[in-house]
Amino acid sequence: MKIVKFGGSSLANGDQILKVIKIVKSDPARRVIVVSAPGKRFSGDRKITDLLLDLAQAVLNREDPQDIYDSIFQRYTQIAAFFQLDPEILTELKTHLFQITQASYPSDVFCQAALSAQGEYMSARLITAVFNQVGLKARMLTPMAIGMTVSKEARNAQILPASYAKIAQTKIADDEIIIFPGFFGITKDGLINTFSRGGSDITGAILARGLDADLYENFTDVDSIYAVNPKLVDNPAPIHEMTFSEMRELSYAGFAVFHDEAILPAIEGNIPINVKNTNHPEAAGTMIVPRARLTHKNKITGIASANHFQAIYIHRYLINRQVGFTASILKILADLNISYEHMPSGIDDITIIFDKKQLTGGRKEKLTQRIQEEIQPDALEWKNDYAIIMVVGEGLINRVGAMSDVVDPMRDAGVSLTMVNQGASEISIMLGVKPEDEAKAVRAIYDAHFENGHAKKED
Numbered sequence: 001m002k003i004v005k006f007g008g009s010s011l012a013n014g015d016q017i018l019k020v021i022k023i024v025k026s027d028p029a030r031r032v033i034v035v036s037a038p039g040k041r042f043s044g045d046r047k048i049t050d051l052l053l054d055l056a057q058a059v060l061n062r063e064d065p066q067d068i069y070d071s072i073f074q075r076y077t078q079i080a081a082f083f084q085l086d087p088e089i090l091t092e093l094k095t096h097l098f099q100i101t102q103a104s105y106p107s108d109v110f111c112q113a114a115l116s117a118q119g120e121y122m123s124a125r126l127i128t129a130v131f132n133q134v135g136l137k138a139r140m141l142t143p144m145a146i147g148m149t150v151s152k153e154a155r156n157a158q159i160l161p162a163s164y165a166k167i168a169q170t171k172i173a174d175d176e177i178i179i180f181p182g183f184f185g186i187t188k189d190g191l192i193n194t195f196s197r198g199g200s201d202i203t204g205a206i207l208a209r210g211l212d213a214d215l216y217e218n219f220t221d222v223d224s225i226y227a228v229n230p231k232l233v234d235n236p237a238p239i240h241e242m243t244f245s246e247m248r249e250l251s252y253a254g255f256a257v258f259h260d261e262a263i264l265p266a267i268e269g270n271i272p273i274n275v276k277n278t279n280h281p282e283a284a285g286t287m288i289v290p291r292a293r294l295t296h297k298n299k300i301t302g303i304a305s306a307n308h309f310q311a312i313y314i315h316r317y318l319i320n321r322q323v324g325f326t327a328s329i330l331k332i333l334a335d336l337n338i339s340y341e342h343m344p345s346g347i348d349d350i351t352i353i354f355d356k357k358q359l360t361g362g363r364k365e366k367l368t369q370r371i372q373e374e375i376q377p378d379a380l381e382w383k384n385d386y387a388i389i390m391v392v393g394e395g396l397i398n399r400v401g402a403m404s405d406v407v408d409p410m411r412d413a414g415v416s417l418t419m420v421n422q423g424a425s426e427i428s429i430m431l432g433v434k435p436e437d438e439a440k441a442v443r444a445i446y447d448a449h450f451e452n453g454h455a456k457k458e459d
């Protein structure tokens with residue numbers, strides 16, 4: 001059995017949904033279909049999820065939400081009209097969404113979670129009706145129905161491991177196709193909670209593990225995952241095959257095509273992932289597989305970059321001699337409920353890199369104050385904008401010259417490095433650069449190792 005996830009770009013309008021129907025009909029193993037909310041139809045368009053977050057804000061601010069309702073339902077109405085569905089389904093969806101706006105929530109952020117999840121819920125309702133209309137026997141299931149319970153961290157949920165045994169009990173008849181809304185689960189207290197943005201990829205992976213699928217197909221709008229973000233380089237090299245670990249590092253550092261947290265369920269269930277294009281389904285796409293199944297190791301598989309970081313640099317002589325120094329910093333972070341991303345250190349220096357989202361609401365100021373008071377550094381400096389480049393490849397393991405392969409092109413391009421970290425992960429080299437150098441650095445490393453959409457021969 002295959003679990004198949006279609007992203008927002010694949011469900012953006014009637015024409016796209018026709019392609020989805022064709023894909024599902026062409027392979028009887030495609031039995032469980034995870035759907036996202038309708039995405040952008042053209043550049044500058046708005047995703048339904050973003051409109052729903054606007055709706056949540058209007059509800060919380062007690063503003064008139066009518067215009068936002070209209071924009072949301074215009075999209076669903078177009079899809080329903082395209083497939084000549086009974087208009088009654090739209091009346092039901094409108095009543096449903098209105099009820100969600102009227103419910104009471106323990107906090108504003110749970111109201112945002114509940115409303116933003118409705119893009120996927122309404123999509124699943126509509127796609128189920130569309131599939132039945134075109135002769136596919138479809139049944140909708142929900143996280144509530146199959147016991148997909150998630151943690152309480154609002155809008156950043158994680159699956160609770162006990163869910164898998166419940167999901168495994170799901171009964172699917174031989175002749176039916178299940179339609180399942182992505183992006184959200186249900187807490188033990190019965191609250192709707194979403195994964196982080198892009199989280200329908202996570203739902204697909206959870207179902208693939210829970211239902212012990214043979215393959216998790218993830219349909220999007222590109223022919224494959226490329227060695228570099230196609231928005232940065234024209235005609236980039238496609239990645240035909242890569243390992244779970246390579247994908248995890250690349251998606252963590254900016255390959256938005258696949259959510260980094262969707263890797264873990266696939267690893268746990270040992271389920272290969274195939275990223276494919278809804279607009280070009282005959283293309284083989286990218287296979288993401290366990291290391292043991294890799295047929296070819298690339299020296300460099302991909303180069304990713306992200307700039308949503310801030311870093312604090314702490315200098316204090318003889319850090320290396322001071323027992324418990326790092327523990328004192330970690331205690332301050334734990335007290336303030338701040339998680340960090342990376343912590344490269346030297347003999348007298350330590351840099352801690354954070355996701356900017358961790359430092360909002362006065363937490364950055366409190367952190368600075370406590371470090372000053374309790375650590376008493378000789379120097380403390382914030383780098384408010386910090387970009388990371390991640391160069392990833394199974395072939396980097398124990399390779400002589402790997403560092404110069406990465407650093408030399410950056411030197412030639414005149415990019416200065418603020419941090420280098422090799423060894424913490426054996427398959428990647430992480431580099432810190434100024435955000436204004438991010439794209440230049442990625443292109444320089446890419447151009448040194450790839451040309452005309454292929455890895456260079458000597459690689």
Ligand SMILES: Nc1ncnc2c1ncn2[C@@H]1O[C@H](COP(=O)(O)OP(=O)(O)O)[C@@H](O)[C@H]1O
Pocket residue numbers: 006007008009010036039198219220221222224225226227228229230231254255256257258
């Ligand atoms: N390395 C990469 N390879 C392919 N696509 C990438 C890469 N990095 C970023 N992307 C972007 O990811 C997009 C697909 O992801 P997303 O917008 O989440 O799709 P969907 O709507 O199918 O969920 C592509 O259109 C592309 O712009």
Ligand SMILES: N[C@@H](CC(=O)OP(=O)(O)O)C(=O)O
Pocket residue numbers: 006007008009036037039047049050119182183196197198199200201
């Ligand atoms: N619709 C949600 C979840 C998601 O995964 O969407 P997509 O598959 O379009 O990236 C979001 O926009 O975050």
